[in-house]
Every structure is written in C-alpha cells, then in structure tokens.
Amino acid sequence: MDILSSKVEGAFVVMPNGRLDTNNAPQAEKLLVENISAGEKRVIFDFSKTDYISSAGLRVILQAAKLVRKDGRVVLCNANEQIYEVLEISGFLDMINYCSDLKGAMQSVSE
C-alpha cells in the first residue's frame, strides 16, 4: 500500500493507493511533513486510487491542512462515494476545499 505522490504545475499531489488508514497513515504523514517543510504549500489529495479512508487518514489530511494553513492550501478530489460520505460525516467538507476531479483541484489550489 503505497502513498504515491507527484509534483504537477507547482502543486504537490498525494495519491493514497488502495487505502489511507492506520496502516499507511504514518507513511503519508512523513511524506507530507517533509515536503511541506521543504516549501510545498499547495497540496492536493487525489483519491482516484483510494478505496477507503479511516479516521487515521482524516488526521493526515487535517495535519497537512494545518501545516500549510498560513500561506498555502489543501484541496481534496476524486473521492469515491464512501470516502465522500466520510468527509461529509466528519465535517471535513466544511473546512477543506473539495473538487470532483484533479483539474478542478489544480485550479482551486492555485487560487
């Protein structure tokens, strides 16, 4: 279960592969902390390859949002129905931008 990541047009895109849960949350956290510290301020979580996320995954998102907060942005995209439901139930959709696809996310994160 890897956490894929890439840099696209000045944004740091994180793609949890399969799931984002207790198992790989530490890995995702480390990746994000390192890159944000190194200057990445625009972070996109692309869930197109993610089956489900648990509360451990939510924490990773929250932590990223807090790290970039002052002068950056976190945007979420491509969630399947269940991930979207989890984001909704947890109130994350009220706090963090969400776009249905990566293109929209790229725009939103650059605003």
Place this chain on the structure above:
Amino acid sequence: MAKQQKILVVDDEPINIDVLTGLLKQDYRLIVAKNGARALKAAQSGNPDLVLLDIMMPDMDGYEVCRRLKADESTRDIPVIFITAMNQTDDEALGFELGAADYITKPVSPPILRARVKTQLALTQSRKELEKAYATIKTQKDRMEIELNVGRDIQMSMMPQDFPSGPGSESFSLYARLEAARELGGDFYDFFFLDESTLCFCVGDVSGKGVPAALFMAVTKTLIKSAAGSSRSTAAILSRVNSRLSADNEGCMFVTLFVAICDIHSGAVTYTNAGHNPPYIIDANGSMLRLDTRHGPVAGAMDGIDYREDAVVLKAGDTLLMFTDGVTEATGPSSELFSEARLVGLLEQSAQQEAESLVDSIVSSVHSFEGDAEQADDITVLAFRFHGEQPVDSQAVSVCKTWNGLRTTDEVIAWFETFASAHALDVAIRRKVKLVFDDLLGNVISYAYPDSGVGDITVKLALGNGVLVITLVDDGVPFDPLEKSRPDIDQTVAQRDIGGLGIHLSRELMDEVSYQRRAGQNIVTLETRLAEL
C-alpha cells in the same frame, strides 16, 4: 465545688428581705428587688436560679410578676416560690396556675424554707441535666439514622441494575426488584454471566435485620460470585459458600439461598435451594411447577454440608420466579398475610407477562395489599423468562479468533475480503466495514491492553435477512465506545479535536451500533443493511 447558686428575693418590706437573706446568705448568692418592676429587670439581667416572690406588693403584685416571668422566654424556666402571709387555698391555686413551683406561708419556718429552696434548685438542676442528655441522645440518634441511610444506599447499590438486553440476550429476559424495608435488611439478588452463554442468578435472605444482616449479605453475595468463578455446579457453589460462611460465624447468622445457573441457549437450569422459599416455574399457559426440593439447610449455620442440586430445562415461554419471604409474609392493615396462595393466584394470571412487568405487578400488588401498614421486611422478586433460541436465518457466519497484534487489523480485513467475495458483498459495504475494522479494531488493539498483555479478540460476521452483523469481542479493559469519545493521545495538531472521530464515523456509517460489557468482555455489535432502504 460547684458555683454557688443565685436566688432573687422580691419583697417590698425591708424587714422581710432581711429575714429571708439572713436565712439563706450562708449557702447562696442573693439578689434583692423591692418591687415588681425591679424584680423583672433583675430576673432578666441577674440570671437567678430561683425567685422567692412576695405576693402583696404595691404597683405590681407578685402574681403579675410571676405571669410576666413565665411569659418571657429568658426567664420562663426559673422556678418561682411564692412567699406570703395569705394562706388561703384559692390564692395557692392561682399561684400554681401561673406556674409557681411552690408556696411558703409566713411566718417562714427556717428549716422549711431551706428545705424547699434546696428541693427546687435540685429539681431545676436535674431538669437541666435531663435536657442536656436528651439533646446529646438526639444528636447521636440523628447521626446514626443518617449513617444507616447511607448504609442502606450502599447496600442497594450492590444490586445490579443493568438487566441484560440487546444482542446476545435475545433468548431470555431477566428482571429483579428489591424493595427495602425502613430498617436495614438482609435481602439481596444478583446475576452475572459466567461466560457468553452461561448466566448465574440468585436470591437470598439473611436472618435478622440491621447492620449485621447487611454485612452478612454483602459477604454472601461476594462469596457466591467468587465460588461461581470456578464451578458450574450450584451444589459445589453452595457447599463452598456454606463452609466459608460457617467458619468464624460468631453471630450464628445464616442466609437462605436459591442459586441457579442457566445455559441461555438451551434453557437448561441447574439449581440449588438452601432453605429458601421454593420458586415457581410458570409456563406460557399459566400452569405452574413449584420447585419444592430443598438441597440442604440454610447456609452459614453448619459447616461441612454437601449440598445437592437439580436440573430442569426451561421451554420457550417459561418463567422462573424467585422471591423472598418479604412477599408472602407482607402484612396488611388487618394483620392478614399476603400469603403464597395470593402470589400463586397472581402468577396464574400473569403467564404471558415479560419478566419486568411480572416483577412490577407482584411488587405493586404487595404494596397495595399492605396499604398504610409499614413494610416490615425487605421484598425481593426476580424473574427469569426464557424465550428460547430465536430462529437464526443467517445464511453465513464466519468467526475469526485473533489477538492484539500489529498485523491484526490487516489480517481481519483480509479475512473479511474473502468473506465479502464469497458472499458477493458490494463495494460500498466493503469500504464501510473496512473503515470500521481500521477504527474500532485499531482502537481495541491500541488501548484495550494497556499493560501490553496479549488479549483474545474475536470478530464474528453473520449475514442474513439482508443484514450484515459484525460482532467485535475483546477481553481488554472495559470501554464503551458509545459512551464517550476516547481522547486522541497521539494528537499533534491541537486546534481541532479529532479524537473519537473513528467511533463517530463507525456510528454514522453503520445502521446499528451497540455495546455491552459481559463476563469480562467488551462486546460491540454493528449492523449494516446490504441495500439502502
């Protein structure tokens, strides 16, 4: 030597004052007043122990002085002796009516004056001592009553109130009530699971009342629970409890007991009656069986008794009703007893009732029988109603026994994926369930075993009727995920409290979530419908 007592002498004639003070000054301190108004002032400020009061005085006579002394709170209790030349009975009567303590006529005889003064002062002294003693007793009595009430509250709180309900206890219902008499009593009931499918329940009544009975009851209850931990035989449990109670039983107290152990799936009950009122089994049609066999004497009376036991298999709809003699011996206003016959009559009409309403109707029937008469003894009723196994329409059940290892969640999720594929569960359900495993099972693994011991964790899947039921069982520290959110100890980002979010998600995503603590295990049951309604 006690302080000299003080006497107020009231007379308008200096010669009379001289005579009286001359007779008394050796033994008492004296204050003098020459008229009524001064006498009242002196009585208030001088705080005398006795007043010698002349009747015939100008302006305000002795009667009026006495009336005012008695009307004033601060002087009311000072004894008054009238001293007068008049010796008519009418005057004496009026004097006593006004509250005088005694009457002495002039000419005053020295020994009589001294004797009567001494008597009055002694009487007053005795009365004061009595009042003081009464106040002390009352304070102590009040304190004792408060302590007894606290004791009774503690005693009552020892009776479990968390009657089994919900998943795992569909096959029966159990309910009990203990109505305590005003005085501390020795009734008790208890019920507890020995394992997932074995329930032990009992009712007992300790001889006597008060603190000794309450203490003996507490000890008995504890001994039963401890003995039941190592045996499924009620005879063995009773034999053990009896020998423990009999040892060092200086007070020669004893307890009547009925102890039962039931397999909640089959309805098989093993029971032992140690000198207790025979319980009844009422079937769904109202026919009754009295379990008259006694398997030994009351417990605690004699050491070394081997108790026996019997077994009975309850049918679906059978109720086992246990009670103490507080029910049958409840007394109505005309001293008539509630009686076992009345109880039987009530039971015959109540065959269809659930445990709770049956117990409630017996207790309220006893109370209304008692009417205004004070409840003399504790009243305890416990009903166990067996429903039988509910039809299980699960097409598929799978059980995974595991432990609190680092890879457990992954293994359980892999096992679940196999189950899900075999039963063609759709992807939405799979995602939800995987989240639940990650969050709830993850919680158990991280927090249920704080002493880093190895725990037994069981996960059960049951699929049927379009519903998937997931049961998570662990033997870790008690934790009810539904009660409160667990603080997230790893939280590094403080602003938003994210602790308990996993539980919140699981509750939102599943259709039903319930929790029970039973036989040292946390049991979380989650249900989700396979298709949205």
